[in-house]
Amino acid sequence: MNPDFTHPASPWPHRWAIALACATFPLLWVGGLVTTTDSGMAVPDWPSTYGYNLFLYPWTTWLTGPWDLFVEHGHRLLGAMVGMMTIVLLALLWRRDDRRWMRWLGGAALALVIFQGVLGGMRVRFDERTLAMLHGCTGPLFFAVTVAMVVFTSRCWWLRESSAVPPSAGYIRRLALVTCILVYLQIVVGAVLRHVPVAAEPGAFVLAVRFHLFLAAAVTLHVALLAWFVLSHARTIKPLGGLAIILAGLVAVQLALGAGTWIVKFSVPAWVSDWISTGSVAVQDGGWLQTHIITAHVAAGSLLLATSLALALFGQRLLPFASAARDAVSRRWEAAV
Amino acid sequence: MPYRTLAKFVGIFAIVALTGCGQTEPPAFRLDMVKVTENEISPKHQQAIADILGAMFGTPDAPFAMPETGLDERKLKMAAGPVWSNEAGDKHGLYRRHCAHCHGISGDGQGPTAAILNPYPRDYRRGLFKFKGTFTAAQPTDEDLRRIILNGVLATAMPAFALLPPDEVDALVEYVKYLSMRGQMETALENYVFDEGLEPDAPLDPATDAELKDIIVNDLLAGVMEGWNTVVEQVVVPTEEGIPPTDRSAEEITASVNAGRELFFGAKANCVKCHGPTGLGDGQQDNYDDWSAVTVKFEDDTRALADEIKGLKQDLKKKTGDERAAAEKELKTKVAQLAVRNELIAHMLTPRRAIPRNLRDGTYRGGRRDIDLFWRVFAGIPGMGMPATGPSAPGGQGTLTEQEMWQIVDYIQSLPFEPISEPQVRRVNVRTVN
CATH class of the missing domain: 1.20.58 (Methane Monooxygenase Hydroxylase; Chain G, domain 1)
Incomplete structure (x- = not known):
């Protein structure tokens, strides 16, 4: 990709992309809530809601009805809103962004959000948990696309400040890319864990749990390295330094939420009773704490994906290519790995 | 390169995930293959047993209750089947929503999450329940099951379902009993085939064999139901005069605690054998549940x-x-x-030893009320090697008097507050055995 440093004429694609990403995140949160509260089949038909057009379903019934109906129908409404916002973004890109690939990306985003909606619908129509799992994997992917469009339309993408070639630039670029892939892989494994069929063998679940823990360690290691390299060598290149700090913070939060998820779902592991009392209160199923810690863990995964993707994209754009920037530190590290 | 290892791991995981998640068939009850293998039951008889059970109990999506079981089919239908709810908020598929991931579709305690849990989820099929207020060999009452569902089991993955409406809890209680009866009936059939020494190709069809049908209904099923139908007579109710009053003086409590300590370490109750001299659960560690x-x-x-x-x-x-x-x-x-x-x-799940409870933790899985602890001392914990000190059936003679049991309860409740002169640092209740 050849850098093009001509700033676009209109700020609206960027502003709308931000709005879209900001609308998508709550959609993901509520989507996570649908799974956590097992609300997926609270509305048995699709695309209608109990026979009503999605937008014409009586709002009083929605707001005052059962909790799972509120969550599921709310998820559908939010999804529809995000879909419409994607159409608007595509129109803005078509009219206000000269980059052809960017228009195609807008089109791809629209196709993805439609695909995601249909997946969700089919999950309901067929009451199929495997489709729910795919739906749970595609959601973060769409969120990542919206964040990518925020990046591509941002001021930082267009106006690169001139700076010296930072050491380890190539390594940072590759590390950011690998981190992003690992995070998405982790999201997929998380979706498998959440949608495991009731008739699955215990061994399959154990494998998924171990893989999830292994990937958690891998992601943590990669983020730590990435943050260290960025803050050591490319802190001054906006917005890499800020993104690296946010990414490291998110990983810390996500690890805490992961541990919390285990505790509110399966109680404190028995081996912990060596050090602390296992408490006088049993795990509360469906309680506020359980519901929101688990859902926050799911949503934070998407946030981690978005941040790592933004860092990877900005890294590709703003850091010189590897051949010019590889230094002794980078080579040593790569040799060690 | 670690990335190559990762790529291999991803490949293996993808294959397992895709094959594991490709299931679209409605889940079915599984036979207890350990029992089937041990009894050398032929494939033909396995199918016959599955058919008989299907005729008697239906399927996970469409449960059926024979009148002899006394089960409420309306509640069973509410608990069974896939998860869904209607516009009014009536929930269905409660067992799959709340229980099946740990306890398994068949109630065999081998749901997908089972292997990561300690203790393992309960296998209902033997009709053996740990925390109940009935005599040691008796089944639990509905109230016992309801209490566990509502309160959960402390320090385990069994959550408290206190937020569920009463009708949903009742439906789950009914379904747990249903799975338990079905499992017991399966065992009875497998034992029948083994005991009768049936040839592998011998017919086993009650639809064409009136005698077999009679045996199944009036002998095997009646045997299973006897335990459930008589449970009301098996409830342990401590005598009023034996229950320690709530207004006891400090001296009276101390005297009771001291007497309880004597019993704990003495040969009569011999609690020390398993719970250890410090009460940390560091006595014998070798038994399996x-x-x-x-x-x-x-x-x-x-x-x-x-x-x-x-x-x-x-x-x-x-x-x-x-x-x-x-x-x-x-x-x-x-x-x-x-x-x-x-x-x-x-x-199979890796076997685990029955590690006695650490009584200094103050965490009592079966409940922390005085009566909960009394029931544990009186009737023991079935399946765990914790013996009953009360009679095994109404009218029988136990090892301890009720007064002595209450004294032990007092001592147990004092243990978390009693200093240990030489605290022992050891792993508690986590050891798994190869």
Whole structure:
């Protein structure tokens, strides 16, 4: 990709992309809530809601009805809103962004959000948990696309400040890319864990749990390295330094939420009773704490994906290519790995 | 390169995930293959048993309750089947929504999450329940099951479902009993086939065999139901005068605690044997719980079979003619049996020893009320090796008097506050055994 440093004429694609990403995140949160509260089949038909057009379903019934109906129908409404916002973004890109690939990306985003909606619908129509799992994997992917469009339309993408070639630039670029892939892989494994069929063998679940823990360690290691390299060598290149700090913070939060998820779902592991009392209160199923810690863990995964993707994209754009920037530190590290 | 290892891991995981998640068939009840293998039940009889159970109890999506079971079919239908709810908020598929991921579709305690949990989820099929207010050999009452569902089991993955409406809890209680009865009936049928020594191809169809139908309904099912139907008579109710008053003086409590300590360490109650001199649960550590003991026995038998096969192979070299042909046939049969057993072992939960409770933790899984602890002392904990000190049935004679049991309860409740002169640091309740 050849850098093009001509700033676009209109700020609206960027502003709308931000709005879209900001609308998508709550959609993901509520989507996570649908799974956590097992609300997926609270509305048995699709695309209608109990026979009503999605937008014409009586709002009083929605707001005052059962909790799972509120969550599921709310998820559908939010999804529809995000879909419409994607159409608007595509129109803005078509009219206000000269980059052809960017228009195609807008089109791809629209196709993805439609695909995601249909997946969700089919999950309901067929009451199929495997489709729910795919739906749970595609959601973060769409969120990542919206964040990518925020990046591509941002001021930082267009106006690169001139700076010296930072050491380890190539390594940072590759590390950011690998981190992003690992995070998405982790999201997929998380979706498998959440949608495991009731008739699955215990061994399959154990494998998924171990893989999830292994990937958690891998992601943590990669983020730590990435943050260290960025803050050591490319802190001054906006917005890499800020993104690296946010990414490291998110990983810390996500690890805490992961541990919390285990505790509110399966109680404190028995081996912990060596050090602390296992408490006088049993795990509360469906309680506020359980519901929101688990859902926050799911949503934070998407946030981690978005941040790592933004860092990877900005890294590709703003850091010189590897051949010019590889230094002794980078080579040593790569040799060690 | 770690990335290559990662790529391999991803590949293996993807295959397992895709095959594991490709299931679209409605989940079905599974037979207890350990029992089936141990009893050497032929495939034909396995299918016959599954058919009989299907006729008596239906399927996970469409449960059926014979009148003899006394189960409420409306509640069963509410608990069974896939998860969904209607516009009014009536929930269905409650068992799959709340329970099946740990306890399994068949109630065998082998749901997908089972292997990561300690203790393992309860296997309902034996009709054996740990925390209840009935005599040691008796089934739990509905109230016992309801209490566990509502309060959960402390320090385990069994959550408290206190937020569920009463009708949903009632439906789950009914479904747990249903799975338990179904499991007990399965065992009764498997034992019947074994005890009768039926030939592998012998018919086993109550639809065409009136005598068999009579045996199944009036003998086997009646045997299963006897325990459930008489449970009301088996409730342990402590005598009013024996219950310690709530307004006891400090001296009276201290005297009771001291008496409880004497009993704890004495030969009569001998709690120290398992719970240890410090009460940390550091007494004997070698026993398995009843569920793991089945696995251990199966593994031991499988090892013995493997040794027998080695011996047969050695002997085979010395044999010729018809004798060799017969030995080869026997060897082939045994090798096939070994393969089946090894396949089963690969999918079984690793056996765990029954580690006695750390009484200084103050965490009582079966409940922390005085009456909960009294029931534990009175009736023990079935399946865990914790013996009853009360009579095994109404009207019987126990090891301890009720007064002595209450004294032990007092001592147990004092333990978390009693200093240990030489605290022992050890892992509590986590040891798994290869």
